[in-house]
Amino acid sequence: MIKPLPMKHVLLQVMTDDLPRVSLTLADLGLFSPDYRPFEEENFPIIPGEHYRELFHQASSRLEKIRRNIPLREPLELKDIHVVGEEELTRYNNWLGTVWERCSQFEETFRELTSEERMVDQLDQALDNFTALNIDLSLIHGEKHFLDIHLGMVPRDNITQLKEAVALAGYMLFVYMAHGDNDHVIILGPKSEKEKEIVSVLDTAGFRPLPVPAELQDEPERVRQDLLDRKQKVLTERKRQQDDMSACGDELRNELETAQRILIMAEPFVTLETAARSSGRLTVITGWLPARAIKRTRKALTRELANPFCLETRDSLREERHLVPSYLPTGKMASPFHTLVKQYGIPRYGEVDPTILFSLTFIAMFGMMFGDIGHGLTLMLLAFLLRRKLKSFTLLGISAGASAAVFGVLYGSIFGYEELFHAVWIPPLSDPIYMLTAALLWGIGFLTLITFICIHNRFIEGDISRAVFDTNGLISILLYLSVLWGAYNFYASGSFGITAAILSLGSLLALLAYKLIETHAPPGERMLVAFIETFETFTGYISNTLSFLRVAAFSLNHVALAIAVFTLADMMDTMGHWLTVIGGNIFILVLEGAIVTIQVLRLEYYEGFSRFFSGDGLEFKPLKLNQRGTA
Amino acid sequence: MTAPVSHTYLNTRAAILADRLLNEQDLSDLADQSLEHLGRDFGVTDLLEEKKSNAAINRAVERALISTLMHELSVLLRPLKGAARDVLVHWIRKFELYNLKALIRGKLNQLTYEELRENLYDLPALISLPHQELLRAENTAELLRQLEKSHYADIARQARRVYQEKNEPFSLDATIDQRYYAGLLKRARATGPEDLKPLMKLVGTLVDQQNLLWLLRYRFGYGLSPSGTYYLLVPFGHQLSRELLKKLVNMNSFQDVIEALPASLRERIGETDHIMDVEEAMSDETCQKSRYLLRHSDSGLTRALAFLVLREIDLKRIYAIIQGKVLKLNDNLIKQGVGLHTLAEGGTS
Numbered sequence: 001m002i003k004p005l006p007m008k009h010v011l012l013q014v015m016t017d018d019l020p021r022v023s024l025t026l027a028d029l030g031l032f033s034p035d036y037r038p039f040e041e042e043n044f045p046i047i048p049g050e051h052y053r054e055l056f057h058q059a060s061s062r063l064e065k066i067r068r069n070i071p072l073r074e075p076l077e078l079k080d081i082h083v084v085g086e087e088e089l090t091r092y093n094n095w096l097g098t099v100w101e102r103c104s105q106f107e108e109t110f111r112e113l114t115s116e117e118r119m120v121d122q123l124d125q126a127l128d129n130f131t132a133l134n135i136d137l138s139l140i141h142g143e144k145h146f147l148d149i150h151l152g153m154v155p156r157d158n159i160t161q162l163k164e165a166v167a168l169a170g171y172m173l174f175v176y177m178a179h180g181d182n183d184h185v186i187i188l189g190p191k192s193e194k195e196k197e198i199v200s201v202l203d204t205a206g207f208r209p210l211p212v213p214a215e216l217q218d219e220p221e222r223v224r225q226d227l228l229d230r231k232q233k234v235l236t237e238r239k240r241q242q243d244d245m246s247a248c249g250d251e252l253r254n255e256l257e258t259a260q261r262i263l264i265m266a267e268p269f270v271t272l273e274t275a276a277r278s279s280g281r282l283t284v285i286t287g288w289l290p291a292r293a294i295k296r297t298r299k300a301l302t303r304e305l306a307n308p309f310c311l312e313t314r315d316s317l318r319e320e321r322h323l324v325p326s327y328l329p330t331g332k333m334a335s336p337f338h339t340l341v342k343q344y345g346i347p348r349y350g351e352v353d354p355t356i357l358f359s360l361t362f363i364a365m366f367g368m369m370f371g372d373i374g375h376g377l378t379l380m381l382l383a384f385l386l387r388r389k390l391k392s393f394t395l396l397g398i399s400a401g402a403s404a405a406v407f408g409v410l411y412g413s414i415f416g417y418e419e420l421f422h423a424v425w426i427p428p429l430s431d432p433i434y435m436l437t438a439a440l441l442w443g444i445g446f447l448t449l450i451t452f453i454c455i456h457n458r459f460i461e462g463d464i465s466r467a468v469f470d471t472n473g474l475i476s477i478l479l480y481l482s483v484l485w486g487a488y489n490f491y492a493s494g495s496f497g498i499t500a501a502i503l504s505l506g507s508l509l510a511l512l513a514y515k516l517i518e519t520h521a522p523p524g525e526r527m528l529v530a531f532i533e534t535f536e537t538f539t540g541y542i543s544n545t546l547s548f549l550r551v552a553a554f555s556l557n558h559v560a561l562a563i564a565v566f567t568l569a570d571m572m573d574t575m576g577h578w579l580t581v582i583g584g585n586i587f588i589l590v591l592e593g594a595i596v597t598i599q600v601l602r603l604e605y606y607e608g609f610s611r612f613f614s615g616d617g618l619e620f621k622p623l624k625l626n627q628r629g630t631a
Numbered sequence: 632m633t634a635p636v637s638h639t640y641l642n643t644r645a646a647i648l649a650d651r652l653l654n655e656q657d658l659s660d661l662a663d664q665s666l667e668h669l670g671r672d673f674g675v676t677d678l679l680e681e682k683k684s685n686a687a688i689n690r691a692v693e694r695a696l697i698s699t700l701m702h703e704l705s706v707l708l709r710p711l712k713g714a715a716r717d718v719l720v721h722w723i724r725k726f727e728l729y730n731l732k733a734l735i736r737g738k739l740n741q742l743t744y745e746e747l748r749e750n751l752y753d754l755p756a757l758i759s760l761p762h763q764e765l766l767r768a769e770n771t772a773e774l775l776r777q778l779e780k781s782h783y784a785d786i787a788r789q790a791r792r793v794y795q796e797k798n799e800p801f802s803l804d805a806t807i808d809q810r811y812y813a814g815l816l817k818r819a820r821a822t823g824p825e826d827l828k829p830l831m832k833l834v835g836t837l838v839d840q841q842n843l844l845w846l847l848r849y850r851f852g853y854g855l856s857p858s859g860t861y862y863l864l865v866p867f868g869h870q871l872s873r874e875l876l877k878k879l880v881n882m883n884s885f886q887d888v889i890e891a892l893p894a895s896l897r898e899r900i901g902e903t904d905h906i907m908d909v910e911e912a913m914s915d916e917t918c919q920k921s922r923y924l925l926r927h928s929d930s931g932l933t934r935a936l937a938f939l940v941l942r943e944i945d946l947k948r949i950y951a952i953i954q955g956k957v958l959k960l961n962d963n964l965i966k967q968g969v970g971l972h973t974l975a976e977g978g979t980s
């Protein structure tokens with residue numbers, strides 16, 4: 001598959017009552033992508049299901065919050081697929097509301113217990129502090145005739161401001177201990193009508209009183225024991241609450257999973273949003289379907305709907321091509337490469353999908369740069385052993401390893417040893433110039449292919465002038481190839497060649513003329529911009545071609561690194577020799593493996609994709625039954 | 632970018648953006664324009680043509696204006712990093728705090744999801760709270776639990792006191808405002824020596840404006856004690872120093888406070904016992920200082936912040952003009968509303 005599947009714009013007219021069933025049927029097929037543009041708003045002013053959507057979002061939010069406390073199985077097996085009516089959704093939403101209320105109470109209790117735990121901890125620290133002091137604690141307890149005393153803690157950030165504020169009321173603040181984010185303080189002042197005022201300030205400042213028991217000095221052990229009991233009580237209560245929550249989860253899990261299934265079945269209708277509009281009993285739904293799925297969709301709707309419906313299709317219009325989703329069904333084999341392509345972007349509808357080209361060239365270039373049977377097989381083995389973690393990327397690892405092994409056979413290298421068997425093609429270091437030439441030819445081929453894809457994409461978009469004249473157009477590639485031809489003539493016979501010169505000059509002038517016409521600026525600036533852009537087009541091709549020298553450079557680097565490892569190993573005794581060889585090979589595998597991967601991706605993205613692939617296409621996101629759970 | 636390069640970039644950007652600021656004549660011209668014309672300028676033509684509700688138009692205009700401010704902020708943020716960047720990002724967080732206040736107050740007053748949503752600004756991700764999650768909180772306790780896990784934990788604690796101990800909700804707003812300006816001050820103090828002095832002057836002016844209004848409101852509107860009022864102020868200012876603030880909170884009448892202000896402020900405020908007049912005078916003072924710093928400061932960061940302060944004031948005025956047009960108010964009334972007294976009285980030129 002080298003292009004997104006052909007798509008049709010769909011206008012589906014159904015009875016409003018059938019809408020939930022239609023959405024469920026379309027989701028079950030998993031091929032309909034809604035078109036959210038307004039469609040005949042005057043005739044179809046209503047967007048159906050507003051209340052339903054609100055119920056759904058509330059229920060989903062509740063379920064998500066409940067799942068933080070009661071984990072559910074994933075993925076869910078969907079059974080009894082049916083249309084979820086508003087009544088059923090309301091019932092489950094209300095039920096989820098009561099369950100969340102229970103969970104929320106648990107959360108609140110846990111919060112209170114944590115707060116109590118922190119308080120006990122602060123008190124514990126304060127007791128330690130007071131035990132060490134030789135003061136009569138009874139003095140700070142109870143009502144005093146002349147003094148108003150407050151003992152407690154305040155968030156540290158508030159201390160300075162609070163100290164100045166209480167000073168305005170004639171009070172003094174002393175910090176006697178710091179613990180966590182809080183400072184423990186004593187605030188005291190003369191008894192007066194300002195007592196209430198100070199309480200209000202302390203309250204605003206986040207002051208929390210610390211009830212230090214007066215008996216601390218006389219019966220420190222008993223006070224300690226009280227504190228320990230309090231701590232123990234918190235722990236016991238936390239354990240009890242956790243058990244209760246766990247029991248609550250066991251009791252409700254099955255029903256919660258049913259609720260989740262209900263939400264999964266309700267989601268397609270919610271997702272339709274503005275793609276469905278109604279007027280009285282008639283509703284229209286707009287969207288995109290792969291052309292090959294029209295028949296299947298019509299059949300499924302005929303089977304599921306009791307009332308008549310009308311399904312009209314048309315090709316996409318030129319002006320709406322950028323709104324057509326790109327549907328690129330990928331098999332298991334292409335999946336990891338597709339993921340890497342998606343990192344760059346989604347091809348526009350009609351553009352060439354670069355996944356296959358990317359897969360082949362990625363594997364080939366990785367092998368060329370990392371050619372070694374031993375390293376390749378090790379990579380394959382590692383990818384296989386780590387298949388659970390790598391998931392779909394296992395195949396990428398195995399392919400890259402296999403390619404490295406194949407090039408290892410061509411280069412005659414196994415774990416860096418080049419004398420164990422004869423190279424089928426060439427040991428890279430035996431003729432570096434040959435390797436560099438091969439890399440250059442590879443680069444020229446790659447760039448030429450990419451440019452032709454770019455030209456094709458522009459023709460598909462109907463942008464003929466850019467396809468012919470712009471950078472990466474027909475004239476550009478003519479300039480590139482004619483200059484290369486001329487350069488080859490010069491290298492082979494000492495002369496550039498008249499035909500090559502005419503082609504080069506002609507294409508260069510054509511390119512310049514186009515840039516002059518296309519640039520909208522005052523004459524001087526226009527000339528300058530056109531000259532610079534033409535020059536940039538030409539130098540861009542040259543520099544991008546030279547970029548491919550790295551393919552050969554890394555194959556040479558690979559051998560050179562192995563030589564360095566063996567030179568070091570030969571300086572050791574037997575044990576040291578083998579340890580160095582093993583360590584060196586691991587080093588090459590990890591470090592060079594990573595660098596080569598990055599370099600190949602760089603070549604693909606920057607020398608390849610950036611030329612023909614805008615990456616701003618719309619991903620095909622069909623209505624479907626989301627079995628992992630609702631968003 | 633290296634420091635001198637970023638400094639030059641910021642200065643140039645601030646100078647270019649300064650051309651967008653409106654003078655009285657610009658505002659008057661805007662007030663004379665039709666709603667359709669204004670709609671075109673701010674990209675809400677569709678809404679006007681579709682004859683949407685006044686609330687929908689106001690929200691769309693508000694969104695467009697905030698988006699303008701955010702775009703200009705992003706341009707100014709480009710060369711900045713570290714403490715300088717923090718200052719501008721913190722300044723714009725005021726919109727997030729408006730939302731936070733609306734959320735907490737809304738939950739305390741048991742407003743519904745829709746009612747609450749209507750009262751929130753649409754903000755970009757850079758400064759946006761996790762609104763959906765907070766909006767979906769089903770009661771105040773749940774909202775507070777969520778906030779306690781965010782970087783607004785201290786505000787959540789204050790809100791919990793309001794909620795549990797039935798304190799006056801204004802103490803919550805006061806704490807939020809105070810934390811905001813204290814945060815701005817803290818970030819301004821962390822900037823480099825080339826920015827510190829002029830920036831502190833600008834931040835001090837902003838803090839002065841807030842401090843004086845808070846002081847008058849808390850002392851004489853809500854009847855708070857001197858110490859309670861002082862605790863809710865930011866103990867720093869350009870003209871209202873810490874010591875002066877201590878003196879002012881101990882005064883027993885509105886007039887005494889105005890009398891005790893530095894001469895320049897006292898003259899600007901004039902004889903009044905209305906807090907609205909003080910607010911207007913302090914806003915004029917902030918505008919004047921900001922304009923001066925935007926033109927003459929050597930610090931790119933200060934110029935950038937001064938521009939944002941002035942731009943926000945301009946955008947609020949534009950919003951007021953459009954609101955007035957939507958409500959079909961008389962042009963002169965609209966001009967008065969945005970502070971164009973002379974032009975409103977004498978007609979437009």
